[in-house]
Amino acid sequence: MRGLDLRRLHFYRFNLPLVLGGVLVGSLVIVALVGPTLAPHDPLENFFMMRDRSGELKMAPFEPGQVAGFPLGSDLDGRDILSRLIWAVRPTLILATLVATNRLVVGTVLGFLGGWYGGVIGDAIASVTRVALGIPILILAIIVIYILGFRFEAWIFIVALTLTGWANTAKIMSERALVIRGEPFIEASRAVGARDRRLLWRHVLPQVQTLVLVTWAFEMSAVLLQLAELGFLGFFMGGGAIRLIPDPSSGGFISELIAGRPELGQMLSAGWENFFNVPWMSVVAGTAFFVAVFSFMMLSEGLKRYFAEMKRL
Numbered sequence: 001m002r003g004l005d006l007r008r009l010h011f012y013r014f015n016l017p018l019v020l021g022g023v024l025v026g027s028l029v030i031v032a033l034v035g036p037t038l039a040p041h042d043p044l045e046n047f048f049m050m051r052d053r054s055g056e057l058k059m060a061p062f063e064p065g066q067v068a069g070f071p072l073g074s075d076l077d078g079r080d081i082l083s084r085l086i087w088a089v090r091p092t093l094i095l096a097t098l099v100a101t102n103r104l105v106v107g108t109v110l111g112f113l114g115g116w117y118g119g120v121i122g123d124a125i126a127s128v129t130r131v132a133l134g135i136p137i138l139i140l141a142i143i144v145i146y147i148l149g150f151r152f153e154a155w156i157f158i159v160a161l162t163l164t165g166w167a168n169t170a171k172i173m174s175e176r177a178l179v180i181r182g183e184p185f186i187e188a189s190r191a192v193g194a195r196d197r198r199l200l201w202r203h204v205l206p207q208v209q210t211l212v213l214v215t216w217a218f219e220m221s222a223v224l225l226q227l228a229e230l231g232f233l234g235f236f237m238g239g240g241a242i243r244l245i246p247d248p249s250s251g252g253f254i255s256e257l258i259a260g261r262p263e264l265g266q267m268l269s270a271g272w273e274n275f276f277n278v279p280w281m282s283v284v285a286g287t288a289f290f291v292a293v294f295s296f297m298m299l300s301e302g303l304k305r306y307f308a309e310m311k312r313l
Helices: 002-014 016-038 081-117 119-134 137-147 154-162 167-181 184-191 196-232 264-273 279-312
Strands: 049-051 057-059 240-246 253-259
Touching: 016 081, 016 279, 081 119, 081 154, 081 167, 081 196, 081 264, 081 279, 119 167, 137 154, 137 196, 154 196, 167 196, 196 264, 196 279, 264 279
Parallel strands: none
Antiparallel strands: 049 057, 240 253
16 A cells, blocks of 8 residues: 555656646636736726836837836837736636537537447548548638628637537547447446446446546647637737827827737737737737647646556556
C-alpha cells in the first residue's frame, strides 16, 4: 500500500501539464467571473487627452506605461486596453464553452451511434463524418456567417463553428465505442439479457467519462484558436460603438462605427486594422489568445496523462 502511495505521489509531482493547465484555466475563469468588477476603467470610457508621467498633455492613443492608470496603453479613442482586455475574457470564454460543449454533445452522440450499432447507421454516420472532416472549419464558418446575414451574434458563431467541428469528436468516440462493444463484460451482459440502453447507461458511459473530459478540454483550445483566426480576418462577436469625427466643411460631426463592448476576437481585429497606430493592442490581444489556447491544451494533455496513470495504478 505504501508503494502505491509513493507511486501516486511521484506522478502528481511531475504532471506539469495538469498543474500548469489547471492554474492557467482557473485564472482565466476567475478573470471572467470577477475581473470586470476590478477593471480600472469602463471599457467604453474615452480619455482623449491625459497628462503623461512628466506632466505633459498627450493625445490618445497612449503608449503602454506612458500615462498613469494605463499600463497597457489605450486605443485610438483613448479607451484603456487593460480594462477592455479584462472585460473581453468573459464573452470569449462563454462563446468557446458553448461551441465546445455543442461539438462534444453532437460528436459523442453520433460517434457512439455509429460505433455501437454499426451496419447501415454506422456506415451513414461514418460517411457524414468523413465529409465533415474534409471541409475546412474556418472557410465553412465564414460562409455560414455570410449566409446568416453577417450579424456578429453569438448563436451565429455557435452554428458556424459546430456545423462540422463535431466530426473529430465523433471519430474519436466511434473508435472507442467499437473497442468497448467487443469487451468481454459487454458480451456477458448481453448473454444475461441486458439491452443496449442499459448497457450504454450502466457500462459504457462510465468507461468514456474521462475521454469526454479530455476531449472537451482539447475542443476548448481548438475553438479558441479558431475564434482568434476569425478575429484576425475581421469576424468577431459583438456590436459596435459610434465615433464622432469633426467635419471641417459643415462644422458638424461625421459618425463612424468602431468596436464596442470588448471581446478578444474583436480586440485582435481592431488591433490589426490599426497596427501601425496602436501595434501594442494586437500584441495584447494575440498574447491573451495564446495564453487561453495554451492553457486548455496543457489541461487536456495533463488530464490525459493523469487518467492514463490511474489506469496503470
